[in-house]
Amino acid sequence: xxxxxxxxxxxxxxxxxxxxxxxxxxxxxxxxxxxxxxxxxxxxxxxxxxxxxxxxxxxxxxxxxxxxxxxxxxxxxxxxxxxxxxxxxxxxxxxxxxxxxxxxxxxxxxxxxxxxxxxxxxxxxxxxxxxxxxxxxxxxxxxxxxxxxxxxxxxxxxxxxxxxxxxxxxxxxxxxxxxxxxxxxxxxxxxxxxxxxxxxxxxxxxxxxxxxxxxxxxxxxxxxxxxxxxxxxxxxxxxxxxxxxxxxxxxxxxxxxxxxxxxxxxxxxxxxxxx
Numbered sequence: 001x002x003x004x005x006x007x008x009x010x011x012x013x014x015x016x017x018x019x020x021x022x023x024x025x026x027x028x029x030x031x032x033x034x035x036x037x038x039x040x041x042x043x044x045x046x047x048x049x050x051x052x053x054x055x056x057x058x059x060x061x062x063x064x065x066x067x068x069x070x071x072x073x074x075x076x077x078x079x080x081x082x083x084x085x086x087x088x089x090x091x092x093x094x095x096x097x098x099x100x101x102x103x104x105x106x107x108x109x110x111x112x113x114x115x116x117x118x119x120x121x122x123x124x125x126x127x128x129x130x131x132x133x134x135x136x137x138x139x140x141x142x143x144x145x146x147x148x149x150x151x152x153x154x155x156x157x158x159x160x161x162x163x164x165x166x167x168x169x170x171x172x173x174x175x176x177x178x179x180x181x182x183x184x185x186x187x188x189x190x191x192x193x194x195x196x197x198x199x200x201x202x203x204x205x206x207x208x209x210x211x212x213x214x215x216x217x218x219x220x221x222x223x224x225x226x227x228x229x230x231x232x233x234x235x236x237x238x239x240x241x242x243x244x245x246x247x248x249x250x251x252x253x254x255x256x257x258x259x260x261x262x263x264x265x266x267x268x269x270x271x272x273x274x275x
Contacts, residue, residue, distance in 0.1 A: 004031060008272070011035030011061060013047040022059035034275055035061030038093055040189045040214035040260075041071045049078040063275055067091035070217070070260040090268035091261035094192075102198045104246050107235045109138045111180035111199070113190040116146030123186045123204045124152065130228035131162045137235075142168040142176055142190070182235065184225075187212035192260060195221060195253045200238055202231065221253035 007024060011017060013035075021033055041048055054060070064086045066072040072088040075081070112127050114120045124141070131139050143149050149167045168176050173193060177183075183194035186204045191214060194201050203213045205224040215222055223234045238246075262268055 004028075006032040006034060006275070008034045008036055009061070010038045011064060012037070012039070012045070013050065013058075013060075018059045021061065025059060032063075032275070033061040034272070035064045036089075036092075037064055037066045037071055037075065039067070040187075040192070041074045042187060042212050042214050043078070043210040043216055044187075044208070044212045046210065048075055051080045063087065065089040065271060065275075067094070068260045068262040070256065074217075087271060088262060089271045090264045092264065094261045100196070100198055102247050102250055104241075104243050105181045106239055107181040108136075109140065109180050110182045110184060111176050111194070112139060112141045112184045113188040113194075114142065114144050114147065114152075115187050116144035118147065120144075120147070120186055121152065122206065123184075126204065126225075126228055126231075127184065128162070128165075130231055131165050133228060134232060135162075135164050137164060139165045140168050140176055140179060141165060142173070144188070182238070184231070187214065189214055191215055191222075192257050195250075195257050198250055200250075202234055215256075218253060218256050220256075221249040 009017060009020065017035075024031060024033060037048065050058070050060070064075070064081070066075065066086060066088050068091060069088045072086050075086050079086075112123070114123070127139060127141070131137070141149070143152065149169060173190065174197075177194065177197045177199060180194075180199055183191060183199045183201045184204065185191045185194075185201060191201045191203070200221055200223070201215070202223045202225055203215070205211075205213070205226055207226065223237075225231045225234055
């Protein structure tokens with residue numbers, strides 16, 4: 001630690017990160033701390049946004065690197081960071097896909113991707129109602145490792161024993177994408193991967209003032225729903241859409257994702273070194 005000149009930390013401006021930065025700077029004031037913003041940034045991630053007062057009290061990194069231009073712009077839009085304090089780099093946790101052939105399948109198989117917090121129970125209740133009414137659709141519920149299905153199942157107490165719902169916990173996400181025609185989400189970053197795989201996405205919108213949607217700025221190839229009736233209307237809209245329009249929306253959404261998650265290239269990686 002004595003000879004270390006710089007430290008990289010994953011950064012979401014949460015309490016344990018602030019405590020770590022405070023401790024490091026207490027014993028080595030001249031060290032440079034680079035915070036790496038490594039995940040999605042919805043509006044509700046208010047910890048990522050700071051005002052001028054925070055710089056007087058909070059232990060913060062010397063600079064923040066983001067996983068792309070979109071997240072950089074979002075953080076700067078809702079914050080008062082100094083100029084050039086936030087810089088875009090690349091998405092170290094995400095793999096860029098080669099061009100995937102765009103297909104438009106009639107929606108029969110729906111992938112529901114969950115967050116690792118109990119709050120997603122609200123989404124599951126809506127999906128359960130949808131499954132009861134529309135038994136001709138197959139629904140795959142993909143759980144988050146932090147919140148396994150055994151815990152969710154006990155909360156829901158599914159007495160209907162719906163045969164059109166299956167659970168995915170250990171399978172690779174690529175396998176679930178291959179089985180799916182539509183991706184439903186609340187706050188999961190999987191929605192970005194779904195679009196890269198040419199799967200339209202539908203966000204569960206509760207109408208909160210601050211959105212939990214990682215794609216809250218995106219309008220193309222994404223729909224919003226609040227109840228089971230909305231969802232069936234959206235499915236019908238997508239099914240009835242002509243392929244040309246479908247492809248245009250898909251391409252616009254993928255351009256946004258490419259700016260959200262910058263590819264791992266030399267020029268982007270050098271930003272970690274040349275700070």
